[in-house]
Amino acid sequence: MKLTLRSMVSMAALGAAMAACSPAAEQGSETPPSRAGLAPGLFDAGTAIWNLELTASVPPPDGFFDLETVMIPLSLPAEAEGDEVTDDEGTGETADADDVPADMPADGPADVEDADEEDSGPGLLSFANSDLAFTGDRVIMGGFHGFNVYDAANPDDPAHILSVVCPGGQGDVSVHGDLVFFSTEQNRGRLDCGNGGVEGDSSPERFLGVRIFDISDLGAPRQVAAVQTCRGSHTHTLVPHPTDEDIAYIYVQGTSSPRPDSELAGCSGGEPDENPDTALYSIDVIEVPLNSPEQAAVVSRPRIFTDYETGEIAGLWAGGALEDGGQTAASTVACHDITVYPEMGLAGGACGGNGILLDITDPVNPRRISDLADPNMAYWHSATFSNDASKVLFTDEWGGGLGARCRAEDPENWGANLIADIVDGEMELRGYFKIPGEQSDIENCVAHNGSLIPVPGRDIMVQGWYSGGLSIIDFTDSENPFEIAFFDRGPLGPDALRVGGYWAAYWHNGRVWAPEIARGLDVFRLHASGHLTANEVAAAELIRFDEANTQTQLHITWPDEPVVAHAYLDQLARSGALDETGLATVRRAIEGWDAGETDAASLAAAAELLAAATDPQAPADAHRMAELGAMLMRTR
């Protein structure tokens, strides 16, 4: 375990302590340890770890951490029933006994009209870390205050090299070469990354949308473009041009209410029957000429919720009577996030009340081909495809990420993952997964961002669950997903819910990278266990990408290597798809290859044996046998 410690004035006063588990007895065990009752602490919280090893913890850098802000409680205990004090004077005014602080006049706070004078410092979430992007040896961590760049040439000792301050949340990041794309959605966002001075409902200084930074000169990062959008940018997704390497597209997902036309021309809200130009019911598509990013501009606002038969823009509305009178919000009006899978020409949209599947072969004009609604899903939040795009996993961010939703009393399919199979282009519900309800009521927890771990022959994903830690699941059988590894910390502090935990957990180049909202950046190695052999881990660690943005899903192809073949064989042994004799025959062939004594006859015999043993009723094993057989034949 390598510790990276930096001087942090505010923390030094604390006597900052960083604790980590050394892989101990529970490594490799079939039975997970309990996650219940872990001790609170900022850098010394209790931990539970299973089949993983924490190899680095990089605390937030100076200027991006403030102890008081991190420790602001998000929630106070609910009002007890019977607290009410009824005023019998006949005014009808009642108040709760504990409502009025002793130092406050009973008719309300005296300072409410000039509240800013009593500024209580940076607000909660001001320094929250959010998403990650990877390029070369660099890891970029976005956040509500800007972004930070790390040199991860040694992944078990990432070094912080650069901070860029640009407040405005959420700081969802992507990277392409030297360009960093950065989402801004909060009302305080300024064009110049400054603070304050954006007053009223329209200000020329306000910025809501996607910024583009050039970090080619680490001594002088520059903002080169700021593309305004009607609803800002909660998240965004980088979409490569199908043929032109000099052009990239950005899908912009804004979830705020539309800005007025007075601030940004062409923006308006309302329902499409009254306002066909409404900024609701669409995403924004930005085209970025990569050699002149300053020319980036919105080129389309596709109506991806349209009913293509009737032309109804609000096409995902399930129907039913409109309420009488008044403005009505309708169905799915925005996407929270979109994961594109360019190699497959597909995208998975997590769009509030629906999960949708898009055809993106024409990226400027994505078209919906399937949609799903589900009574267990509160808020469709993000999507991850299986590598072969036969499945898509959606997360449900019930409670918005700030709520404690992984308690024993929380239903197991709420705030969970939903797994759908994609059958003939249509999504069909198969199953759910949620981590065990062992989190406390002072830990924000719900399903959140993750990515595939490239184990051949299996669908395995790592994801963050905020203060529920991070979790790795196998969803090869989409009806029966199960957990194979996790790491969890106790809450940030005692007695009150504070916002922390893993925004995401992503696999990249042999490690799990996990941005912690309050505690910085963590790195993990995956360990072999009863659920995962050393060969399967090694095969996953072979996969390397120079650049990776998780919501731009990359297709994984495994090299013809003995360890990959062994990984498939381990799976066939685990499932019992091959008998001992068959396993031994194939294993000998692979071992000969591994020893540099490639024997064409025995490889061919092994491939034949696999073909003969294939049972189409067991699709996962049939796929493994086909892949392994083909590899052996190529190797002959």
Next chain:
Amino acid sequence: MCKSVTILAIGLGLAAAPLALASPPIFQPGAPGGAARTLTPEQSIEMAQTGHSAADARFMQHMIVHHGQAVAMGELIADRTTNAEIALMGERIARSQASEIEMMRAWLEHRGLSTRMSHDTDMPGSMPEHGSHALASGMNHASHDAPSDTPVMPGMLSPAQMAQLEAARGTDFDSLYLTGMIHHHQGAINMVTALLAGSGNGMDPQLSEFLSAVIADQAAEISRMRGLLADL
């Protein structure tokens, strides 16, 4: 059990640090095309200072009352419907809004503000003449008159509508609940829209995220409730 490795940072100089390496630079970019300037860590922290407006505080005080009614509506479900999907939906809404009430109270108290709705004229349609729970439940503490047809604020059910909901059973209840909650959610969305139309509101990052969440979550729930209403 985990063994823990603990390193204590002692004082400001971090005696444990072998070398006083220069801290990586902190840049604040300019507007597009402009040059970045460097900041000290202290200046960086100051860049996160945001206040709140009087309207922000009033919004939170009102939204506590507004959410309270959703919780009160949820409490009626168990004895009045046999529709499992509506029970599921209602339970989830009530749980979500109850925890958001706790969040809003904490936000106000952290700023030394009252968690109580006070009389003002800037929140359209508000009638701050009652305590929050009394308002939410639609109870009429003041007299034995018939419940009022006037809601406490737009987008809430009036005391008369709450009484009607309490008296309904079965499909009648389902229909009233869904119609009422759709109206209620729409009211919350409208409150957010009205707040953001005002000058200097919604600058606080937590509030800003909450405002977006109200719009996004409640639009999604409206969609689901409309579907349920159509299936009755």
